[in-house]
Amino acid sequence: MGSLLTTAAITVPSTVLVVVIGSLAGYAFAWLEFPGRDVWFMVVVGLLVVPVQVALIPVAKLFGAVGLFETTAGVVLFHTAFGLPFAVFLLRNFFAEIPRELLEAARLDGAGELRLFTRVVLPLGGPALASLGIFQFLWVWNDMLIALIFADSGNPPITVALQQEVRQFGSNIDVLAPGAFVSMVVPLIVFFAFQRQFVSGVMAGAVK
Template identity: 50%
Template structure:
């Protein structure tokens, strides 16, 4: 695809990819509806299959719905009847309330935790992506000693479990008083996210048509300009996908936070885990708290679903 267009027109190159995606989607749509209508008769087997899908969908959604519904019911209502009763008697309005959220946000410090989580997550997403993009560009397109070895090393580090890193890093952190700091968290998440980020961005950046970069070089562009003006804008899709993955990974992380950040300053996951420990049966607190922690990931999921799926795929396949 890339050779046909040469380096003169990057837009055409991207447009073609979009067009191809559209064709694939169209094809999928047609084949789906074709089968749907041609085999309309309802056999027993088909009924069983539909029932199976229905059961799966219910099991995959009802538990979450239960937590959402409960978080909106008064503590008394939660303890009196199951949450489904609340739905059956939807119009008994005295059971609905927002006070649970008010309570967890203020009394249980979830508001503070939410801010702290953001403050950890945003830099812990931007820093590894920046570092990885620079490194990936350098490995893919610049000449220097040891680039092969470096790349092999990065790929090798992909499979080292996080657990292998925790104790020695904690020892260093403790010695220099870095535990419990935002800086320490950013860098820790950067370190643990870097192999994957570099690997993914390398895959994308190295597939940029050679002619584009060569013409930039011929025009006298420095590596810095080539990278910031050309490579980075072209890599936006890969960056967006990985950014979503990393953002959610850090947002949802409990282990790194417990080890390096502690619980003196709350973040959503550690705070929530603490609440489970101290108030494990206080469902009005737990359900509302859980939803506060889930609202941002779910928003991202429903608004950026395509990037989200792509990001999770990219993140997990090589994990």
């Protein structure tokens, strides 16, 4: 039960932060004018090809220096940082497809950028946000590499706990089966809960 709570404490904040920050940055790159916008967006796109393994040692040293090594906050920060490039890329491209006339009409009605973002852009971007949330949730929930290195070894996430059980009780299937079932059923519930929005976002991306 403790490992399940640890996994939820890592997955939920990582997903929420990526969706919130990614949507704000995606809107800024799509519709706001600021110096170096295209250059910064190319930097974000370039970060998509950076493998996680490259950052393990530098981030481990950084987390050790600031006291985040083997903490839930450190794992959340790592997953958020590596989830943001894809989030910004996906949402920027989706938001850019919103008709300019719709945004201009809202501005003529007196809507500021924040109101325009929350009342117009976010509702229209619901399918893309749901798709991103599902991808991020599944990636973080099923991750073992980052959790194995950066999470608290005394209360590890469920993937690491199962790996430890395999090592200790490899033939004891009645210990592993319930844990594997719980690890599998939660992502399935999340996927089926947002299935309609996920399919709409994938189809919209395919058409556009």
